[in-house]
Amino acid sequence: MAAQDDMSAEERLIARYFRPLAREPGALGLGDDAAILTPPAGCDFVLTTDGVIAGVHFFADDPPETVGRKVLRMNLSDLAAKGARPAGFLISVALPASVEESWLAAFAAGLGEDALAYQCPLLGGDTDRTPGPLSVSIAALGTVPRGKMVRRSTARPSDCIVVTGTIGDAALGVLLRRDRSLAQRWRLSDAFAARLQQRYLLPQPRNALAEAVLAHASAAMDVSDGLAGDLLKLCRASSVAAEINAASVPLSDAARAAVAADPALLETVLTGGDDYEILLTVPAVRFAAFQAAAQAAGVPAAVIGVITTGSGARFLRDGEMLKFARPSYSHF
Amino acid sequence: MAAQDDMSAEERLIARYFRPLAREPGALGLGDDAAILTPPAGCDFVLTTDGVIAGVHFFADDPPETVGRKVLRMNLSDLAAKGARPAGFLISVALPASVEESWLAAFAAGLGEDALAYQCPLLGGDTDRTPGPLSVSIAALGTVPRGKMVRRSTARPSDCIVVTGTIGDAALGVLLRRDRSLAQRWRLSDAFAARLQQRYLLPQPRNALAEAVLAHASAAMDVSDGLAGDLLKLCRASSVAAEINAASVPLSDAARAAVAADPALLETVLTGGDDYEILLTVPAVRFAAFQAAAQAAGVPAAVIGVITTGSGARFLRDGEMLKFARPSYSHF
Numbered sequence: 330m331a332a333q334d335d336m337s338a339e340e341r342l343i344a345r346y347f348r349p350l351a352r353e354p355g356a357l358g359l360g361d362d363a364a365i366l367t368p369p370a371g372c373d374f375v376l377t378t379d380g381v382i383a384g385v386h387f388f389a390d391d392p393p394e395t396v397g398r399k400v401l402r403m404n405l406s407d408l409a410a411k412g413a414r415p416a417g418f419l420i421s422v423a424l425p426a427s428v429e430e431s432w433l434a435a436f437a438a439g440l441g442e443d444a445l446a447y448q449c450p451l452l453g454g455d456t457d458r459t460p461g462p463l464s465v466s467i468a469a470l471g472t473v474p475r476g477k478m479v480r481r482s483t484a485r486p487s488d489c490i491v492v493t494g495t496i497g498d499a500a501l502g503v504l505l506r507r508d509r510s511l512a513q514r515w516r517l518s519d520a521f522a523a524r525l526q527q528r529y530l531l532p533q534p535r536n537a538l539a540e541a542v543l544a545h546a547s548a549a550m551d552v553s554d555g556l557a558g559d560l561l562k563l564c565r566a567s568s569v570a571a572e573i574n575a576a577s578v579p580l581s582d583a584a585r586a587a588v589a590a591d592p593a594l595l596e597t598v599l600t601g602g603d604d605y606e607i608l609l610t611v612p613a614v615r616f617a618a619f620q621a622a623a624q625a626a627g628v629p630a631a632v633i634g635v636i637t638t639g640s641g642a643r644f645l646r647d648g649e650m651l652k653f654a655r656p657s658y659s660h661f
Numbered sequence: 662m663a664a665q666d667d668m669s670a671e672e673r674l675i676a677r678y679f680r681p682l683a684r685e686p687g688a689l690g691l692g693d694d695a696a697i698l699t700p701p702a703g704c705d706f707v708l709t710t711d712g713v714i715a716g717v718h719f720f721a722d723d724p725p726e727t728v729g730r731k732v733l734r735m736n737l738s739d740l741a742a743k744g745a746r747p748a749g750f751l752i753s754v755a756l757p758a759s760v761e762e763s764w765l766a767a768f769a770a771g772l773g774e775d776a777l778a779y780q781c782p783l784l785g786g787d788t789d790r791t792p793g794p795l796s797v798s799i800a801a802l803g804t805v806p807r808g809k810m811v812r813r814s815t816a817r818p819s820d821c822i823v824v825t826g827t828i829g830d831a832a833l834g835v836l837l838r839r840d841r842s843l844a845q846r847w848r849l850s851d852a853f854a855a856r857l858q859q860r861y862l863l864p865q866p867r868n869a870l871a872e873a874v875l876a877h878a879s880a881a882m883d884v885s886d887g888l889a890g891d892l893l894k895l896c897r898a899s900s901v902a903a904e905i906n907a908a909s910v911p912l913s914d915a916a917r918a919a920v921a922a923d924p925a926l927l928e929t930v931l932t933g934g935d936d937y938e939i940l941l942t943v944p945a946v947r948f949a950a951f952q953a954a955a956q957a958a959g960v961p962a963a964v965i966g967v968i969t970t971g972s973g974a975r976f977l978r979d980g981e982m983l984k985f986a987r988p989s990y991s992h993f
Contacts (some may be wrong), residue, residue, distance in 0.1 A: 335889075358900055362739040362812050362882050363709040363803075368700035377695040378751040378787045378800065385791060407694040415781040419710040421753070421798040455710045459717060461793015468710065471695075481693050521828035551693050558669075566692055 339456050346437035353417060353450035360395065360538065364452035366417060374470040374504040375413040379403045380466030386507065389462070393432045395530045396439030403553065404469035405447050406534035406605040410551035412479040412543030413471030415449035421466040423459035433525045441619065447536055476541060484548035484567035488610035488636040491629050493535045496556050500601020502529030521583035533604035538630070541622035542609055549609035555600035558656040559608055560642045573634035575599070575646040599644065600653050610636055671788050678769035685749060685782035696784035703806040711735045712798030720838065721794070727826035727862045729797065735885065736778050738785035738937040739865035742809040742883035744875030746805030747868065749779035753798040755791035779868055781983060782808040809875060816899035818878035820942035822966040826868045827913040828888050831925065832933020834861030847922045853915035864937035867893045873954035874941055881941035889942055890988040892974045905966035907931070907978040931976065932985050942968055966990030
């Protein structure tokens with residue numbers, strides 16, 4: 330074989346769109362079999378993986394620059410909930426032959442923007458053609474001081490239950506995305522309808538709160554499959570129960586307006602998922618310190634209930650227990 | 662919501678098929694948002710990701726117990742070529758609704774067998790339904806002594822070029838898998854035809870050689886896209902050239918028989934890919950020590966040529982330079 334510049338189509342694509350993102354020296358410019366990550370002294374690595382498939386987790390015509398950002402942020406949200414600082418990520422992309430280069434360029438640009446903003450560099454990847462829908466899977470790594478990863482399984486009775494930000498916006502946003510006429514039925518302004526859809530397109534993971542979670546949470550997880558179902562998972566893992574005051578669950582003005590117009594939407598809000606907020610438990614004695622740290626980090630955090638002995642998660646409104654048809658969202 | 666055992670279908674599937682594989686304490690029984698990996702003292706992590714899609718990288722009717730093993734072994738091969746010891750892996754599985762539980766059970770059993778055999782424990786994962794073909798992506802982690810990962814970019818003129826095992830079996834095997842009548846045209850015994858197909862189904866990554874690679878290789882990579890193309894990548898990364906004696910490239914008896922029957926198959930052998938052998942360069946002064954280490958590890962390793970100055974990779978046979986239509990396999 331003669332010397333020739335015979336890069337494959339895959340190599341060209343990686344060189345053009347993904348290599349510019351791989352600024353971390355250990356990524357070796359995506360030009361080796363593997364990347365190198367040197368552990369900081371005294372740290373554990375925290376590992377998570379999450380992905381999206383067109384038509385399942387996002388709409389094929391969603392803006393390409395949000396698709397890469399969304400899947401990275403889904404993983405960043407897991408790291409935040411564990412109290413971890415992002416260290417980097419690997420990406421696996423399956424592309425249908427129909428994907429335009431302009432789609433890829435926008436996808437990679439969005440991804441690169443977030444990799445910088447969250448200080449979570451691209452370390453490596455794998456790109457393939459697929460006869461199926463476009464899909465993206467990310468494996469992300471973070472660091473915590475050794476032995477300090479915040480788990481789901483360590484909540485204790487009498488701990489306060491706290492959730493960040495607002496709940497239910499993305500679940501309402503995806504309904505609006507599917508049926509734009511709902512905005513009128515829910516009597517939403519255009520701005521409110523747009524805000525809910527934006528929360529679906531682009532989660533706002535709470536990495537700014539990771540240090541406060543690490544310092545003060547007894548247990549934590551990210552809210553991705555619906556608050557009710559995720560809280561139940563935390564209770565099961567910790568062998569405790571939870572009592573929630575439904576009125577205390579923080580809603581955005583837009584979500585509050587929708588629920589006022591159609592009270593049945595409360596179930597969508599509490600079980601719909603895609604929130605990417607942090608659900609955490611904080612011992613009562615640490616709550617003031619946690620609250621100060623959350624304020625300093627600029628992340629809103631509301632107490633919504635208390636951990637008790639027993640099992641299950643009860644959502645109470647005006648003394649009545651809410652019943653949900655299905656407590657959490659599942660693509661299965 | 663009342664206390665209830667309302668695991669989602671995804672949770673049940675993970676609990677039944679994947680949790681039994683997650684014996685490593687840091688995997689937290691796959692019951693948390695993330696896994697914990699404590700770095701051994703003085704080590705770097707080596708990170709790689711590789712995946713397969715049904716109909717692209719494997720046949721949908723391949724035995725399910727080989728599919729999980731193949732994708733894990735593809736990643737293990739990258740770790741071996743970098744001189745790394747496996748530390749664990751994350752898996753991302755996209756399942757069409759049509760997948761039977763029996764398929765999943767066999768898939769997971771095969772995966773679990775290899776995770777044990779190669780001491781590469783499952784640390785975490787993500788499972789989704791897809792309207793597309795079944796796909797599996799793995800992100801694997803290994804460890805090397807700090808600063809010691811063996812790269813592609815560090816080959817030097819006059820280094821010996823070495824390859825492990827035999828080359829081309831899987832590439833011939835996939836042709837036989839597509840058209841069984843070729844066995845007759847290539848005058849292969851049933852045993853030979855079966856052996857070539859087996860090499861396609863189930864790579865034999867050279868993790869036993871990792872320590873010898875670490876100790877003696879100046880550069881290394883795994884052979885996954887065809888020897889000719891992969892060698893060219895190594896040459897480009899190292900800014901060197903390679904001269905290969907094609908007759909020295911180690912072939913199995915089965916591949917040798919096929920090439921004897923149809924000499925044009927030599928190109929398939931040298932460029933077809935899916936070998937999962939290690940291509941490495943060894944300084945001449947270290948070759949005896951490397952050879953002893955390879956023998957002690959029970960891994961066959963053959964010298965096939967020499968690194969020179971310049972660029973390109975030349976395959977010579979009887980003094981003539983071979984020309985290939987395309988030096989490496991690409992799914993693009």
